[in-house]
Amino acid sequence: MSAIRYRLNGADLSEDVAPRLSLADLLRERHNLTATHLGCEHGVCGACTVLVDGMPARACLMLAVTCDDRQIHSLEGLRDDPIIAALRDSFHRRHAVQCGFCTPGMLISARDLIQRGRAGSEAEIRQGLAGNLCRCTGYTNIVSAIAEAAKTMAAQGAAQGKGS
Amino acid sequence: MSVADGTTARGIGASVLRREDARHLDGRGEFVPDIRLPGIRDVAFLRSPHAHARIKSIRVPPGMKGRIFTAADLPRIQPIRVVTQAAGAKSPPWPPLATDKVRYVGEAIAVCVAPTRGDAEDLANNIQVEYEVLDAAVDAPQVWRGSRHLVHESWGDNLYLERVIEGGDIEAAARAAEITVTREYRMNRQSGAPMEGRAVLAYRDHRLDEVVVYASTQTPHTVRVALGEILGIEQRRIRVVAPDVGGGFGPKARLYPEEVILAALALELDHPVRWIEDRSENLLTCAHTRDHHYKVTAYADRQGKVLGVDCEIIVDAGAYGLWPQGPYQEANMAGRTLPGPYTIANYRARTYTVATNKTPLGPYRGVGRPGACFAIERTIDEVARAVGRDPAEVRIENMIRSEQMPFASVAGMRYDTGDYPASVKLCAELLDMPRVRARQKQGEADGRLIGIGFASFTEQTAHGAAEFASRGASIIPGFESCTARILPDGSLVLHVGIQSHGQGLETTLSQIACQELGIDPSHISVRHGDTESTAFGFGTFASRSMVMSGGAVARASRMLRDKLCRIGAHLLQCDPADVRCEGGAVHGPQGSVTIGEIANVAHLRMDGLPPGVDPLLDMTATYEPQISTGVFSYATHGAVVAVDAETGFIELLDFAVAEDCGTMVNPMIVEGQIRGGVAQGIGTALYEEIPYDAQGQPLAVTFADYLMPGAAELPAIKIGHMHTPASATEYGMKGMGEGGAVAPPAAIANAVRDALAALGAEVNETPLTPARVLAAIQKAKAAAA
Secondary structure, eight states: OOEEEEETTTEEEEEOOTTTTTTHIIIIHHOOTSSSOOOOOSSOOOTTTEEEEEEETTTTSSSGGGGGOOOOOOGGGGOOOOHHHHEEEEEHHTTOOOOOOSHHHHHHHHHHHTTTOOOOSSSHHHHEEEETSSSSSSHHHHHHHHHHHHHHHHHTTTTTOOOO | OOHHHOOTTTTTOOOOOOTHHHHTTTTTTGGGGGOOOOOOOEEEEEOOOSSSEEEEEEEEOOOTTTEEGGGGGGGTOOOBBBBSTTOOOOOBOOOSSSSEEOOOOTEEEEEESSSSEEEEHHHHHEEEEEEEEOOOOOOOHHTTTTOOOOGGGGGGGSEEEEEEESSSSSHHHHOOEEEEEEEEEEEEEEEESSSOEOOOOOOEEETTTTTEEEOSOOHHHHHHHHHHHHTOOOGGEEEOOOOBBBBSSGGSSSSSSHHHHHHHHHOOSSSSSEEEOOOHHHHHOOOEEEEEEEEEEEEOOOTTTEEEEEEEEEEOOOSSOOOTTEEEEEEEHHHTTTTTTTTOEEEEEEOOOOOOOOBBBBBTTTTTTTHHHHHHHHHHHHHHHOOOOOOHHHHHHOOOGGGGGGEEOOOOOOOOOHHHHHHHOOOOOOOOHHHHHHHHHHHHHHEEEEEEEEEEEEEEEEHHHHHHHHTSSSSOOEEEEEEEEETTSSSSEESSSSSSSSSSSSHHHHHHHHHHHHGGGGEEEEOBBBTOOOOOOOOOOTTOOHHHHHHHHHHHHHHHHHHHHHHHHHHTTTTGGEEEEEEEEEEEEEEEHHHHHHHHHTTGGGGGGOOOOOEEEEEEEEEEETTOOOOOOOOEEEEEEEEEEETEEEEEEEEEEEOBBSOOOOHHHHHOOOOOOHHHHHHHTOOOOOOOOTOOOOOOOTTTOOOOOOOOOOOOEEEEEEEOOSSGGGGBOOOTGGGGGGSHHHHHHHHHHTTTGGGGGOOOOEEHHHHHHHHHHHHHHHHOO
């Protein structure tokens, strides 16, 4: 067991974790944060994408012990985030959700694209989503929903979004 | 009733936004792995590393009682056995935990229970199995007849079923032919690969004296039927729940050994257990799909009119048949849909369903049709090229015309309605074909070759009793059910036997009830996927739920409407014949009464009920379309590609779908289904494959070597709609869930053929990888030299 101190969705925590515990299992099994989905557990599908120190990361590939001194955000901790709010709205109106399994990871990756100003064109968004697989939608509506949310944020002059 | 008569703003035809979205967008979906129960333990399986081996011994470390289980420790489990009435069909028993022999890599041998999955895997690593490794039957065309390597020894061969489907006089067509075209095609083995793998959670509810099984399945009610049979307990003591399911696409419409084993463990243990399939297990053990071999000969006249088609279809079905339908439906569907949307009058398909030492084959979006479409659509293009004509024209000239409907196909399908040639024309318009031809002629600056290709198909949907009975099925998914219940406040709950896992049926079924009752969808709940709360139903597969469950909702809603009108008329003191139910109220000649007020009377103030009318607003209806051989959607898909003849790389420049699924309940959802299906079809066409080596080892069991199309690989997909309502269903609906996945491999291969026409190269095997494209180009160059 190793002791780690980290900030999870804004709360400071310290706890003991087994060396082989993944960040995904830490979130899901210990903290009941089940928005983080496990689709492949080898870092390809992107369903488990979370923010580590503000950067998207695969929770399935990251060991909990490496989260010492880091800030973690899962989708549960981003519910009040303005970019996530814009994305939720555009994903709903543009039918960018079917089974919903890839959705939380998509939202976090999309938020990152918008925040970094990398959601300017369809091609740019498609390239930016290369790390998130969706089996249901064919991506068309996800891409257009992200483009719309990016425009909304630009119009609000809030493209920076909430920092992490 | 025609749609125009009663369309409400939120009823049929409205793109109502989905009620399912909010929970998923908030990260509050509830998939099986999200369910928390005190004391739950994780399960891991010990699986066979060999494709074919006799188990000589299994050594479990001492002191593992209650933690490691082999077949001997779970004697209540009977083998899974598919019952079929199909003449000559063989059906092997399948022990959920292997006993004497393993027949594919990944077959379960033992199950381990521990506080975490990692601990359970550690236990599995400590079990020692001694194997006598046997030669594996791997190559279906080689092994089906008289192989030394028998998957099931007692058979004497490796054939599940041999069946000939024929009509007309193929020999006469051969004699009359001016042109003969023969080709071999291969659609390789792949996975359905939903983003969520399978998952099972089971526990014993002692208060209710039942075992509760949560499963990521498309078919909870039939899973319960199977669990009752295999575990030998009454179905009243089993509850199966499919909560949110992270994609199904067919593979989750079957019973699996893991569901049986977890239920059996729950009966043995004092705590809940769960198994969450990881991706490697998913690619290894969840139903594989496709794996068809075709040899097709088309007989035609000099104009390209196809006189007859003779074909051989070999399906590599793997080691066992999945319950309930077994391994038989792939070859059946392929053989019966291969004549496609054409007036082919003479036809023979010899079909062979072959056992191999591979993962069992199961349904996946399209079931048999993508392979058949690939075979016939490539062949139509080759006929056109053989007579020197444009494939689109030859395609149209061979098609069934709308005035010929309903049309009895030579393979025994009854196509109901539609204008097939119009779909080719519309698709060509969507792609701006003249512009593509001009670009092609002009040539690319980078030297890549441009091609355009089309593929058309019909899609049998919502088929019921007659269709499944003709296949010799022992379980006939011939109806769906709905219990429509208005509560004392006038809100409505629809309890349905299907399972919605991305199709948006919580939204669309409420639109149907809205259509009939005028209750806004925001006041309607849809409950599905739970044997406890819904009447029996078969589940969601075979493009059936909108038509069948929608039909049941319509019927139950109308029964409610009749009762509302009777009570409402009594309250309004008028004749029931003079009232109408609309906009959430019953209206008489003078005044109206809301459904809420009527519901209050029906439940809480029965003194207001008319004489002879019972309390409650609670109706159960079943529904099957008037014609149970299915209603046929159809479409033409078109692809524009750029092929790099130096690298073999294909870029998809444009893709269009011109489709007709009759009346659309929710056009937004229809388009979502089409685009999702097309993406999967593009995966089949260009990326997805699970090859096996000669020892029967699968070579793609992670997403690193099993390639799925991502956003960057796909173009935006254009859609054009046509509307020919079905005559045999409620509102003229047709199913359409699978069609998107059917034609992309054929359309793309035809486009690649068009691009490579000058080189004389063609690629007749999916996926069309750069290596296969290069090999085809080299072969053509060698032939020309």
